[in-house]
Amino acid sequence: MTTKNLYRLKTSIQTYDWGKQGSTALVAKLAPGSVGSDFQVDEKTTYAETWMGTHPNGPASIFNTSQALKDLIEANPSHFLGSAYQKWHKTTEVPFLFKILCAGKALPLQAHPDKKLGEELYRQDQGKGEFVDANHKPEIAVTIGDPLEEDWGEEGVAFLGFVGFRPLEEIKFFLSHVPELQRAVGDQGVIRQFMDSPNKETLKRLYTQLLERGKKDTKGVAADVNALVQRIQEGKAQLGQEGKLVLKANEQYPGDVGVFGTTFFMNLAKLKRGEAIYCGADEVHAWLEGEIIECMAVSDNVLNSAFVPPEERDITTFTNMLTYTSRPVTEWVLPRKPYERAKNGKTQKFDPPLEEFSVLWTELGKEVVEEGDVLGASPGPTIGIVTKAGTRSGDLATGEGKVRFESGGESLEVPVGGVVFAAPGNDIAVSVVGAEGLAEVWWSTCDTEA
Numbered sequence: 001m002t003t004k005n006l007y008r009l010k011t012s013i014q015t016y017d018w019g020k021q022g023s024t025a026l027v028a029k030l031a032p033g034s035v036g037s038d039f040q041v042d043e044k045t046t047y048a049e050t051w052m053g054t055h056p057n058g059p060a061s062i063f064n065t066s067q068a069l070k071d072l073i074e075a076n077p078s079h080f081l082g083s084a085y086q087k088w089h090k091t092t093e094v095p096f097l098f099k100i101l102c103a104g105k106a107l108p109l110q111a112h113p114d115k116k117l118g119e120e121l122y123r124q125d126q127g128k129g130e131f132v133d134a135n136h137k138p139e140i141a142v143t144i145g146d147p148l149e150e151d152w153g154e155e156g157v158a159f160l161g162f163v164g165f166r167p168l169e170e171i172k173f174f175l176s177h178v179p180e181l182q183r184a185v186g187d188q189g190v191i192r193q194f195m196d197s198p199n200k201e202t203l204k205r206l207y208t209q210l211l212e213r214g215k216k217d218t219k220g221v222a223a224d225v226n227a228l229v230q231r232i233q234e235g236k237a238q239l240g241q242e243g244k245l246v247l248k249a250n251e252q253y254p255g256d257v258g259v260f261g262t263t264f265f266m267n268l269a270k271l272k273r274g275e276a277i278y279c280g281a282d283e284v285h286a287w288l289e290g291e292i293i294e295c296m297a298v299s300d301n302v303l304n305s306a307f308v309p310p311e312e313r314d315i316t317t318f319t320n321m322l323t324y325t326s327r328p329v330t331e332w333v334l335p336r337k338p339y340e341r342a343k344n345g346k347t348q349k350f351d352p353p354l355e356e357f358s359v360l361w362t363e364l365g366k367e368v369v370e371e372g373d374v375l376g377a378s379p380g381p382t383i384g385i386v387t388k389a390g391t392r393s394g395d396l397a398t399g400e401g402k403v404r405f406e407s408g409g410e411s412l413e414v415p416v417g418g419v420v421f422a423a424p425g426n427d428i429a430v431s432v433v434g435a436e437g438l439a440e441v442w443w444s445t446c447d448t449e450a
Contacts, residue, residue, distance in 0.1 A: 009061065106307055112302055139294060161269045258306025258307040382428065388416065
């Protein structure tokens with residue numbers, strides 16, 4: 001059998017309840033290209049994620065066949081994974097999990113384990129299905145959606161996400177000025193320790209106390225949340241943006257401890273299109289609204305502490321795993337830069353402090369004569385998805401345009417939503433089909449040497 005360098009993939013779609021409704025979701029809009037032309041949108045379904053990779057919870061396959069991508073890789077892992085096969089103990093997984101994510105409401109208040117904890121959780125799971133891999137899960141989020149309808153004080157905000165702990169002085173301020181928050185914590189000794197000496201240890205005690213009470217005394221915490229909601233609605237609590245966040249989160253998860261655990265403890269990232277944040281393992285986060293590219297080390301491990309039913313919360317493990325790093329939201333931002341392997345300068349790179357992946361963004365058609373771009377050979381595997389393809393006068397997201405990929409003497413033309421897998425070791429040329437075309441391609445690549 002001939003081993004090729006370039007394959008079109010069929011992706012997996014996840015329909016979690018926090019996704020966006022029906023055809024409003026980018027996941028659904030891209031699905032005819034990513035899943036197949038027979039895809040039919042169900043307007044009652046919430047479309048949350050498109051998965052591109054080999055993870056068993058949502059594996060990709062070769063388009064128009066029944067062959068799983070992982071089975072293809074296992075037949076010749078050196079060819080399909082390159083440096084990644086050598087570096088990660090001859091694993092046959094693509095080292096990253098690449099996603100389109102559509103958040104219609106807040107995701108659970110969560111964190112992902114580091115490698116040591118991931119291995120321990122996997123060992124304890126013993127096939128129950130909650131922790132199906134032993135890996136860590138650091139991740140990045142890059143905004144790709146349209147601006148949100150709601151006004152968040154800045155023009156062009158397209159994504160909202162809670163990430164990491166606020167500066168400690170800000171948390172102290174809210175504890176001092178929001179009596180309902182103090183009541184929800186319910187332990188004046190713990191509060192006093194933090195107020196007198198704000199540091200990682202006292203923050204851990206404070207946050208643990210709040211989340212534990214949120215699980216054990218849901219009615220009591222709900223009463224505290226509702227009391228604050230009423231004050232905000234009556235104009236008796238001047239909390240600005242935080243008041244708006246309390247109302248938004250409470251509308252989605254009424255009376256949940258996460259309303260307090262996010263709004264008053266965490267940074268709110270407000271990102272415009274093309275802006276990104278990096279969230280390492282063991283860092284608390286909860287995406288709130290918007291459409292993003294999300295990429296992570298290949299894992300689906302997560303621990304939740306709010307915005308899920310109490311029985312699904314492991315507060316002890318969750319609060320013990322967090323780093324309790326406290327810093328301004330600006331320090332969570334991941335800047336983009338020109339991609340050093342892009343030969344025509346049309347591709348930018350988001351480069352987290354990881355070996356497993358970088359995310360790339362190629363924009364085509366800005367010039368009168370479009371020459372496309374060429375990505376220099378990567379030592380590891382690459383996956384790309386076409387998120388826009390059309391003409392200057394048409395609707396890019398639903399256009400009839402196509403994008404051509406060429407690598408190792410092979411070529412593929414794919415429509416909007418089309419996903420390609422490229423084996424390492426060859427340049428990848430990407431171009432718009434048609435002189436008047438416009439297109440956008442997002443990629444994840446493992447460009448780490450063995």
